[in-house]
Structures are given as structure tokens and as C-alpha cells.
Amino acid sequence: MTLLVFGKTGQVARELQSLAPDAIYLGRAEADLSDPQACAAAIRAHRPAAIINAAAYTAVDTAESDEALATAINGAAPGAMARAAATLGVPLVHISTDYVFAGTGIAPWRPDDPVAPPNAYGRSKLAGETAVRAAGGAHAILRTSWVFSAHGSNFVKTMLRLSETRDTLSVVEDQIGGPTPARAIAAACLEISSQLRSAPKKSGTYHFSGAPDTSWKSFAEAIFAQSGRQMTVTGIPGSAYPTPATRPLNSRMDCTSLAQTFGIMRPDWATGLRDVLRDLGAAP
Numbered sequence: 001m002t003l004l005v006f007g008k009t010g011q012v013a014r015e016l017q018s019l020a021p022d023a024i025y026l027g028r029a030e031a032d033l034s035d036p037q038a039c040a041a042a043i044r045a046h047r048p049a050a051i052i053n054a055a056a057y058t059a060v061d062t063a064e065s066d067e068a069l070a071t072a073i074n075g076a077a078p079g080a081m082a083r084a085a086a087t088l089g090v091p092l093v094h095i096s097t098d099y100v101f102a103g104t105g106i107a108p109w110r111p112d113d114p115v116a117p118p119n120a121y122g123r124s125k126l127a128g129e130t131a132v133r134a135a136g137g138a139h140a141i142l143r144t145s146w147v148f149s150a151h152g153s154n155f156v157k158t159m160l161r162l163s164e165t166r167d168t169l170s171v172v173e174d175q176i177g178g179p180t181p182a183r184a185i186a187a188a189c190l191e192i193s194s195q196l197r198s199a200p201k202k203s204g205t206y207h208f209s210g211a212p213d214t215s216w217k218s219f220a221e222a223i224f225a226q227s228g229r230q231m232t233v234t235g236i237p238g239s240a241y242p243t244p245a246t247r248p249l250n251s252r253m254d255c256t257s258l259a260q261t262f263g264i265m266r267p268d269w270a271t272g273l274r275d276v277l278r279d280l281g282a283a284p
Helices: 011-019 036-046 067-088 120-135 155-163 182-198 216-226 256-262 269-280
Strands: 003-006 024-026 050-053 092-097 139-144 168-172 204-207 232-236
Touching (some): 011 182, 036 067, 050 067, 204 256
């Protein structure tokens, strides 16, 4: 199977390269997502058997002042990919986010719950979801959250960096979600794309996040405990750490339908964390 992946340097794309080294990977030089038609042209040129879109505009705070570009990359480009994929009759797996929801309450978000993005990034990702569905081809929209890995910028690497110069840290404790290893997301995307080829009726929107749900504070404490670093962590409300983009308090996700349809279970984030710390050389 010829697999075409949009993305080269992102967290999930890097993990895909280790799991599926024979796939074709397109970075910005090969397919700039700010030019949606270039993405469609790449699909027509390669004529793959399946497509994974692991590329996105992910600068959540910057999107508040650059929503047009964020929407072109996260909205228009996936739509162009989906239409090209539908024309060729091949499945598209598109990674999305819990930020399409309002982030209120305490119940895990289900795939069919009403959407209400709290920020520009969420609106741009919702535009992409809408465009992928409208294309009418075989597809899976995989919403995930709190992605971490040994690559790029993420919460785990930030905590490790801060621990080099501090022995106390204040971390938000009223935002709850499921930290998700990028490696697990990559594996899920590969499995979904494979199943969609023979069972396009499995198309739809699914959720995938690490278990169990936790707070940023508790996640930070686990990072320091597993890396053997002495750090006093104090919990603070999100309101004490203002950011340009509103962050959801509730990022819990109901992943039941993914398990039922594709047999993919929620990954244990503590196990994924151990793997990442080992890869970073940060395990004791």
C-alpha cells in the first residue's frame, strides 16, 4: 500500500516515519498547506492508496492574530485533500482536536456533541472537519488532545527544561484532559487508514486520548517522578495563567466509538511517558 502523509517535522509525523518508513512524507517544501491546491495536486501526482494528514497550524495563541492563515492551513487545505482523495476513491485520515468543543462541564466529549470552539485555532480546525465531511469520500476525523513525544515542542519537554533551573513550579490544575503519546496517535492513524480501505463505511468522526484523564498539575508531577527530578508543584487555576487564546477547562474525550469500530483502545499515558523520557535520555 502506498501511503501519503502530509507532514514531516510534527510530533505525529515524526512517529509515523518510524512506524511506516516506506510511506511518502510531504513537508512544506513539497506541499505548502497555505496553498490548498498544491495539496490536491500532490495527491493527484502520487495517487496513493491512503492519505494521512498529520500537518497543521498548531500555534494556538498566534492563531488569535493570524486566523486567516490558520484557517487556510487547518480548514481549506484538508478540504482540498479530501476532495482529491474522494475523486481517487482513497481514504483520508485527518487529525483534529478537542478544541472544537466549548471546553465546559465535566462529562467526556462525545463525537456527536455540539461544537463551539473557544478560540481561533479551534474554529480553524472545525472548518477543516466540515470540509473533510463535505467532500463525501471515505474518511476518519480523529480528534485528540494534549499530544506529547520526544519531538518538537510539548508539555513534557517544557517541564523537563524548567526543572533544569527551578525547584518549584506553578502548574494549572483546573484543566482536565487525557495526555496522548504521539506514537499512539501515529499507530492509530495507520490502523484506521488500513481498515478504511476495505471498509469505507467506517468513515466518521472519532476521539482518541490517553487514559486516565488528569490535570496538567498531576501530569507534571508524573513527569518529575518518572524522571527522578525533585520539584515542588503548586496547583493554580487557569485564570492565573492568562493566554491570548482561551484554553478549555474540560478536554475529557469519550473514545468508545473508536474502540467499538476499529478496536483501538485508549493508550496508557504513563507508559507512553516512560517511553518518551527514555527517548530523551531523561529516565533515571
